[in-house]
Amino acid sequence: MAEFVLPLQGFSSGFPVDKQQTMTSGHINNCRPIDTLEKRLRIGQRPGFEKLYTQQIAGVAGPIVAVCSVTVAS
Amino acid sequence: MGVNTYESQLTRTNGEGLTSSNIWDGQTFTPTLGYAVYQIQLSLSKVGSPPSTTVDIYATNASHEPTGSTMGTATILASAISTSPTYSFVVASFSAGVVLTAGVEYCYIVKCTGATGANSLLVGYNASAGYSAGNKIVTVNAGASWTQRTAWDGTFKIQGYPSSAPPASDSYTTKRLVCCASDEVWLETAGGGTMEQVAASMGLLDTSDFLSMFELYGKAFIVNRSIKKILDLVNTKITTTDAGANPPDFGTVLTGVTSTAKMIVDYTTALVDNAAATIYGKRTTTTTFSSGETVTGTDDDGNAISFVTSAAETAPPHFYDWTVWGGSSVYGALADNLTLGCAYRGRAVVSGDPLHPHQWYMSRVFNPWNFIYGANNPLSAVAGNNTNAGEVGDIITALIPYGDDFLVFGGSHSISILDGDPCQGGSIDQIDDTAGIYGPSAWCKDNSGNLYFFGSGGLYRMDGGRSKPQNISYGSLPELVDEWAAAPATHRIILTYDPLRHGILITRTTLASGANLNYWYDLKAVGFYPETYPNACGIFSSHNYNSNAAATRKTIFGCSDGYLRYSLDTAKDDDSGLTDTAINSYCTLPLIKMNEADDSEGRLISLTFELAGGAASGTFGDTDGLTYEIHVGDDAETVLEDIKDGATAFSSGTLSGTGRKNRIRVKARGRWLGIKLYNSTAAQTWAINTVNGTIAPAGKIKG
Numbered sequence: 001m002a003e004f005v006l007p008l009q010g011f012s013s014g015f016p017v018d019k020q021q022t023m024t025s026g027h028i029n030n031c032r033p034i035d036t037l038e039k040r041l042r043i044g045q046r047p048g049f050e051k052l053y054t055q056q057i058a059g060v061a062g063p064i065v066a067v068c069s070v071t072v073a074s
Numbered sequence: 075m076g077v078n079t080y081e082s083q084l085t086r087t088n089g090e091g092l093t094s095s096n097i098w099d100g101q102t103f104t105p106t107l108g109y110a111v112y113q114i115q116l117s118l119s120k121v122g123s124p125p126s127t128t129v130d131i132y133a134t135n136a137s138h139e140p141t142g143s144t145m146g147t148a149t150i151l152a153s154a155i156s157t158s159p160t161y162s163f164v165v166a167s168f169s170a171g172v173v174l175t176a177g178v179e180y181c182y183i184v185k186c187t188g189a190t191g192a193n194s195l196l197v198g199y200n201a202s203a204g205y206s207a208g209n210k211i212v213t214v215n216a217g218a219s220w221t222q223r224t225a226w227d228g229t230f231k232i233q234g235y236p237s238s239a240p241p242a243s244d245s246y247t248t249k250r251l252v253c254c255a256s257d258e259v260w261l262e263t264a265g266g267g268t269m270e271q272v273a274a275s276m277g278l279l280d281t282s283d284f285l286s287m288f289e290l291y292g293k294a295f296i297v298n299r300s301i302k303k304i305l306d307l308v309n310t311k312i313t314t315t316d317a318g319a320n321p322p323d324f325g326t327v328l329t330g331v332t333s334t335a336k337m338i339v340d341y342t343t344a345l346v347d348n349a350a351a352t353i354y355g356k357r358t359t360t361t362t363f364s365s366g367e368t369v370t371g372t373d374d375d376g377n378a379i380s381f382v383t384s385a386a387e388t389a390p391p392h393f394y395d396w397t398v399w400g401g402s403s404v405y406g407a408l409a410d411n412l413t414l415g416c417a418y419r420g421r422a423v424v425s426g427d428p429l430h431p432h433q434w435y436m437s438r439v440f441n442p443w444n445f446i447y448g449a450n451n452p453l454s455a456v457a458g459n460n461t462n463a464g465e466v467g468d469i470i471t472a473l474i475p476y477g478d479d480f481l482v483f484g485g486s487h488s489i490s491i492l493d494g495d496p497c498q499g500g501s502i503d504q505i506d507d508t509a510g511i512y513g514p515s516a517w518c519k520d521n522s523g524n525l526y527f528f529g530s531g532g533l534y535r536m537d538g539g540r541s542k543p544q545n546i547s548y549g550s551l552p553e554l555v556d557e558w559a560a561a562p563a564t565h566r567i568i569l570t571y572d573p574l575r576h577g578i579l580i581t582r583t584t585l586a587s588g589a590n591l592n593y594w595y596d597l598k599a600v601g602f603y604p605e606t607y608p609n610a611c612g613i614f615s616s617h618n619y620n621s622n623a624a625a626t627r628k629t630i631f632g633c634s635d636g637y638l639r640y641s642l643d644t645a646k647d648d649d650s651g652l653t654d655t656a657i658n659s660y661c662t663l664p665l666i667k668m669n670e671a672d673d674s675e676g677r678l679i680s681l682t683f684e685l686a687g688g689a690a691s692g693t694f695g696d697t698d699g700l701t702y703e704i705h706v707g708d709d710a711e712t713v714l715e716d717i718k719d720g721a722t723a724f725s726s727g728t729l730s731g732t733g734r735k736n737r738i739r740v741k742a743r744g745r746w747l748g749i750k751l752y753n754s755t756a757a758q759t760w761a762i763n764t765v766n767g768t769i770a771p772a773g774k775i776k777g
Contacts, residue, residue: 002768003766007661012551018746025662025663030606030657033601034599035761039643047642048642049649050641055268063614063634064255064614065281067252067287068288069250070250
């Protein structure tokens with residue numbers, strides 16, 4: 001029994017399919033090499049997006065074009 | 075270590091008799107140092123056999139009376155007290171230190187509950203005072219009312235040790251998130267937890283046009299072509315209808331004659347005598363400027379400043395135009411149209427004027443209101459055409475500061491670096507004339523200071539931010555540029571370094587719809603991972619928010635639907651507004667040649683999957699299930715295309731639960747083997763440890 005290689009180095013389309021770079025995949029989406037369960041290097045689904053705040057900026061579906069933070073002495 | 079005496083008054087002239095439960099005696103005191111009280115010694119005497127005595131420490135109110143709950147209680151047994159007429163100091167010990175703050179008034183209160191005239195307590199005091207930071211207080215109705223004996227003081231020693239209380243805070247800073255969308259600015263509330271509109275900004279931006287925002291000196295500076303604004307989170311605002319003949323200068327200290335409030339002037343809107351002005355400054359006192367009071371100061375030339383406020387001060391935040399000092403041309407001029415901005419060496423740096431696309435401008439150091447170019451001063455404002463460093467010979471597309479060391483100018487087809495300060499021998503050198511940087515946000519830095527940007531050939535890296543750019547995507551993603559077909563009029567490209575996951579998110583979002591194509595570039599595994607998100611999550615901006623609150627210390631994305639989002643490991647779906655969207659995740663293992671001999675096939679006999687999570691449940695994370703597909707074929711490319719096209723698999727199945735799964739017997743014959751793993755079910759995620767298989771030779775390829 002042999003252990004099949006996981007595509008821990010992600011996607012690659014730069015070589016002929018039969019000479020695919022080691023540890024790369026020719027067909028992969030929404031996966032990351034560090035899993036979300038325990039942050040181990042082993043391939044898994046990417047983390048999902050969550051709202052930081054429940055407020056929709058300006059109350060409409062307009063894109064947020066800039067974000068920064070400002071620090072002041074308190 | 076001996077106990078320290080922090081407050082004391084040792085003289086005794088008289089004694090206060092506590093002859094009932096309602097008569098209490100006390101003393102106010104104000105520590106000059108912060109410390110923890112462990113004991114109070116009182117000069118006491120007794121008549122008969124009084125009950126035990128208690129000593130409490132309280133905070134005081136504005137009337138110098140005890141308020142709130144006791145901060146600590148100590149008990150004195152009657153047996154420890156001398157019989158009248160003898161007085162002696164008796165110790166009242168607090169089992170836990172009562173922590174006091176310097177400069178804050180407290181009091182101790184002595185009670186002898188159950189005392190009578192025959193069995194009472196005498197509390198010594200000095201009728202000639204002797205302690206300057208408080209006085210004796212008494213009540214005859216168990217605290218319903220108090221009498222201040224301002225000329226008398228108790229006879230006492232307050233003793234303890236330096237406070238061992240932990241610091242109240244490890245930082246004196248407050249951070250707040252700012253974002254721009256739908257022509258207005260929103261600001262995180264001071265305590266976090268919500269975003270709120272900056273009402274004064276409503277409709278004053280044009281977020282359909284170029285816009286750049288950067289932090290400098292407690293403010294967010296916004297350049298939005300002809301619109302130039304500031305969100306000021308640090309200054310207090312005062313107004314006057316007549317700024318007077320001598321308006322304040324930058325840095326002038328103003329004082330309210332009535333209130334005694336003081337501020338260090340940061341900005342004023344006008345410098346004209348008999349004309350209104352709004353003045354912003356950092357108030358340095360707790361007292362505040364009031365309406366109608368005279369404010370005075372002295373300007374840089376020694377002239378007396380005097381004006382009358384037209385309203386009480388207004389606390390930040392404030393939203394106002396970014397102009398030169400007082401709006402006066404004496405202090406230079408901001409360029410008419412600006413689309414790029416950053417902070418560098420204490421200067422506000424701006425660029426991106428379509429009429430002067432090669433030009434850059436820097437304010438005076440520590441003064442973003444001063445744009446007097448060409449002054450012979452190392453701190454003065456400077457522009458590309460007023461210094462030996464010169465303009466950049468390319469249209470500037472991005473400004474990338476590296477601390478105080480150097481500033482990278484991204485160009486449409488080149489990269490240049492400004493070393494040092496242009497007013498102190500700094501020079502600009504072009505280091506590349508091939509790649510260019512796609513747009514204002516098509517770059518990021520990793521935690522080692524390496525610069526990544528999207529350019530004409532894909533993704534590039536500049537080690538340390540200043541080496542020659544190296545294309546790092548071409549080897550794995552040779553079709554990236556063609557596939558993305560990115561056009562600034564149609565797409566926005568954002569690069570974001572995620573320090574928690576140590577990788578870079580490269581996103582191309584369609585401006586009109588939020589449709590997106592993305593790659594995660596993992597810096598640990600060194601590989602590219604394609605990702606797709608719901609259009610609502612299309613990324614238009616990002617920021618690594620080093621918040622003081624762990625809940626918001628995230629890499630934050632400004633999304634196409636007006637929500638701020640972040641990546642959450644426990645989120646198994648993508649939040650897409652009112653609903654969640656399942657993540658369609660799949661992964662094809664590197665294709666496996668089942669027989670190394672030419673024209674020969676192999677046979678997959680069995681497969682064993684080990685899913686992540688170990689034992690089910692418990693405290694460690696568990697994977698959900700996943701589906702596998704097995705494809706075989708005579709050549710690798712056909713197998714891969716079958717998988718991509720969704721061709722019927724030779725075999726498939728679903729795995730559930732964690733850990734090692736039972737061996738799957740397959741008997742799939744072919745020259746090449748492809749295994750696809752996937753899950754597109756809502757509220758599920760997956761991870762896998764290993765895939766093992768047994769392959770045996772199967773003879774020549776038929777046909």
